Amino acid sequence: MSQKDLKQRLAQRFREVNGDHPMTDADDAYVSAQFVVLEELCAVRGRDADEVRRLMLDGRLPLPGYLRSDGAEMVPAELFALADEAGGVDLLEAWFTADWDDPVTGKAEWDAYLSGQYVCLHSVTPATIRRKDELTAAIGTAIDDPDAPAAHLHALVDELDALEPAFTAYDRLRFGGPTSRDTCIDAIRARFPRPERPGRR
Numbered sequence: 406m407s408q409k410d411l412k413q414r415l416a417q418r419f420r421e422v423n424g425d426h427p428m429t430d431a432d433d434a435y436v437s438a439q440f441v442v443l444e445e446l447c448a449v450r451g452r453d454a455d456e457v458r459r460l461m462l463d464g465r466l467p468l469p470g471y472l473r474s475d476g477a478e479m480v481p482a483e484l485f486a487l488a489d490e491a492g493g494v495d496l497l498e499a500w501f502t503a504d505w506d507d508p509v510t511g512k513a514e515w516d517a518y519l520s521g522q523y524v525c526l527h528s529v530t531p532a533t534i535r536r537k538d539e540l541t542a543a544i545g546t547a548i549d550d551p552d553a554p555a556a557h558l559h560a561l562v563d564e565l566d567a568l569e570p571a572f573t574a575y576d577r578l579r580f581g582g583p584t585s586r587d588t589c590i591d592a593i594r595a596r597f598p599r600p601e602r603p604g605r606r
Contacts, residue, residue: 411458412476418462419472422520426578428474435573436471440479443469450485457484465494467529468521471575480521487530504531524576525569525585533568540565541589548593559599566590 406414428436447454458478460466466488469478491500501518502511514534523529526537544561547553565585572584583592 406459408455411455411462412478414462415458415469415478416472416476419468419478419521422468422522423579426575428472428575432471432573432575433473433475435571436473436479436575439570440470441482443478443480443484446480446482446484452485460494464519465497467519467523470521470524481529483528501531504535522579525572527568527570537565537568537585540568541585544589544593548597555597555599558593558597562590562593 443457444454446452447457457466461468466484467480469480471479473479487501488494488497491497498515502508502515505511505514514531517523518529518534523534526533540561544558544565547558547561569586569590572586576584577587
């Protein structure tokens with residue numbers, strides 16, 4: 406299969422997963438600052454870009470996080486980090502899913518990882534995926550508990566803030582609504598502002 410055919414198939418798969426939404430100039434600028442072009446990353450890492458595209462299409466590496474409006478396949482700089490840690494692409498799925506005690510949950514998280522939609526984390530690992538889930542659940546519990554200390558809620562939100570990037574408007578289109586940053590960070594801080602320190606103006 407030619408490079409053109411591979412790129413077209415990958416773009417089609419990406420749109421099957423994410424829908425067909427336009428990327429604005431602001432989206433492109435955000436993505437270019439946060440991600441790298443697949444071919445450029447492969448050149449630096451000594452990988453064959455077409456072989457990586459095949460691995461993505463075969464469900465062995467995650468799809469690109471974004472397709473820039475010029476068609477560039479945008480991926481995280483650490484795209485190959487988990488496969489390297491696992492001992493290779495062939496071992497990646499077993500290594501990844503073993504991080505969850507429940508095989509059904511592990512498989513669901515693996516499928517989510519392959520979708521390329523974990524653009525909600527600066528670093529995508531089983532540990533950060535689990536921690537994000539724990540934090541969003543804990544934030545929901547804390548806001549429903551009138552006896553929960555405000556400092557505890559703020560600490561949870563701050564930790565989630567450190568894990569998550571800013572997102573862009575395109576994300577709200579493909580995810581069909583607000584992002585977890587919108588609902589669990591920005592909205593919570595607006596609803597439960599930190600008290601001003603004495604002497605601050």
